Amino acid sequence: MDRPVVPLGRPRAERADAKRNRLRLLAVAREMLAESGPGGVTMDALAERAGLGKGTVFRRFGTRAGIFKALLEEEARRFQELVLAGPPPLGPGAGPAERLVAYGRVRIAFLIDNIDVARAAMERDLGRPAVEVDMTLVHLRMLLAQSGLGVRDPESLAVQLAAALEGPLLLYVTSARAVGTDAEEAGVRLADAWQDLVERLFRSDSK
Amino acid sequence: MDRPVVPLGRPRAERADAKRNRLRLLAVAREMLAESGPGGVTMDALAERAGLGKGTVFRRFGTRAGIFKALLEEEARRFQELVLAGPPPLGPGAGPAERLVAYGRVRIAFLIDNIDVARAAMERDLGRPAVEVDMTLVHLRMLLAQSGLGVRDPESLAVQLAAALEGPLLLYVTSARAVGTDAEEAGVRLADAWQDLVERLFRSDSK
Numbered sequence: 001m002d003r004p005v006v007p008l009g010r011p012r013a014e015r016a017d018a019k020r021n022r023l024r025l026l027a028v029a030r031e032m033l034a035e036s037g038p039g040g041v042t043m044d045a046l047a048e049r050a051g052l053g054k055g056t057v058f059r060r061f062g063t064r065a066g067i068f069k070a071l072l073e074e075e076a077r078r079f080q081e082l083v084l085a086g087p088p089p090l091g092p093g094a095g096p097a098e099r100l101v102a103y104g105r106v107r108i109a110f111l112i113d114n115i116d117v118a119r120a121a122m123e124r125d126l127g128r129p130a131v132e133v134d135m136t137l138v139h140l141r142m143l144l145a146q147s148g149l150g151v152r153d154p155e156s157l158a159v160q161l162a163a164a165l166e167g168p169l170l171l172y173v174t175s176a177r178a179v180g181t182d183a184e185e186a187g188v189r190l191a192d193a194w195q196d197l198v199e200r201l202f203r204s205d206s207k
Numbered sequence: 208m209d210r211p212v213v214p215l216g217r218p219r220a221e222r223a224d225a226k227r228n229r230l231r232l233l234a235v236a237r238e239m240l241a242e243s244g245p246g247g248v249t250m251d252a253l254a255e256r257a258g259l260g261k262g263t264v265f266r267r268f269g270t271r272a273g274i275f276k277a278l279l280e281e282e283a284r285r286f287q288e289l290v291l292a293g294p295p296p297l298g299p300g301a302g303p304a305e306r307l308v309a310y311g312r313v314r315i316a317f318l319i320d321n322i323d324v325a326r327a328a329m330e331r332d333l334g335r336p337a338v339e340v341d342m343t344l345v346h347l348r349m350l351l352a353q354s355g356l357g358v359r360d361p362e363s364l365a366v367q368l369a370a371a372l373e374g375p376l377l378l379y380v381t382s383a384r385a386v387g388t389d390a391e392e393a394g395v396r397l398a399d400a401w402q403d404l405v406e407r408l409f410r411s412d413s414k
Contacts, residue, residue: 151400151403151407152399156397157400157403157404159375160371160372160374160375160400160404162374163371163372164368166374167370167374168366168367168370189362189363190363190366192360192363193363196358196364197367200358200407200408200411201404201408201411203411204406204407204411
């Protein structure tokens with residue numbers, strides 16, 4: 001990119017640097033996570049392995065929890081792209097009921113896959129999971145509106161279904177319960193129960 | 208009560224004292240709450256008005272949030288008694304679907320009525336609402352088991368319905384949103400939507 005004659009280029013150059021550093025740090029954090037779990041990812045170790053200054057890591061993430069938050073946001077962005085523009089039935093092109101079922105199934109798998117990261121992303125002083133639930137509410141609201149399901153109050157139903165979908169796993173994230181086959185199994189059961197619930201809602205309308 | 212000959216009476220006498228103090232403190236706290244809202248209830252003001260030492264209040268509640276937790280527990284106990292032994296359809300004697308609807312409606316009203324207290328009961332360092340949600344799960348599980356609703360996994364459905372019922376209002380409790388007509392209105396809508404959801408689940412089975 002050409003440098004402008006008036007030296008306004010510096011902020012732009014810094015932003016490009018910052019982006020490069022962010023991507024590098026996230027890639028290295030993912031490597032460390034895969035190798036030794038969340039416990040192995042610290043601010044110091046990340047800086048050292050990425051070959052960047054501790055100041056850079058600190059400015060970027062603020063706290064150790066900030067690293068996991070950033071990883072979670074990146075995963076959430078990827079998931080959202082699949083919902084918005086990926087293949088059906090998760091993406092557009094299938095009917096609303098089928099998309100509701102698919103969304104719930106993939107969302108549950110996403111939360112199970114990211115429980116360790118989501119736990120590590122919780123700020124100790126806030127005690128709240130860093131998992132973004134607004135995306136689910138927005139998506140369910142849209143699909144229910146499209147569905148023409150004859151409920152009296154689709155907005156409230158969207159809120160309740162979002163809670164039904166996210167709630168049980170958010171409790172998992174904030175509890176001290178061990179993750180592993182336990183969570184996997186809970187995820188499979190919750191996904192089946194979600195499908196059952198959605199199918200019943202639609203069946204009650206058509207009959 | 209007669210004093211036993213062997214002087215084992217002291218712990219028992221202390222427990223009776225403690226109970227009297229607890230009931231007195233809760234009654235006074237409720238008065239103060241009614242007069243001036245949660246802001247008016249402090250450890251010092253409570254001790255003074257109850258005519259008890261600050262040490263007694265501190266030992267009983269630990270923190271200011273502890274006062275509100277105790278108030279909430281008392282209300283929850285009263286609610287639970289109505290569920291277990293009160294008149295139908297909240298209490299026993301009505302069909303499972305009707306009792307599910309009634310439970311949700313009364314539970315939502317309970318949460319709306321107690322939002323201020325529940326907020327004040329949150330420990331700042333934990334960030335979690337002090338509202339007990341296990342009661343709901345246990346009760347929904349029982350009613351679903353009684354209902355003979357032909358779902359594949361009643362346990363998971365109970366978990367999801369409990370989240371659908373409690374989740375939206377727990378978000379209210381933990382958010383900074385103003386309470387008032389706003390929450391009242393949300394409560395009415397959520398109660399209607401809950402009824403719609405439960406009735407649809409049962410309708411899908413019978414047809």
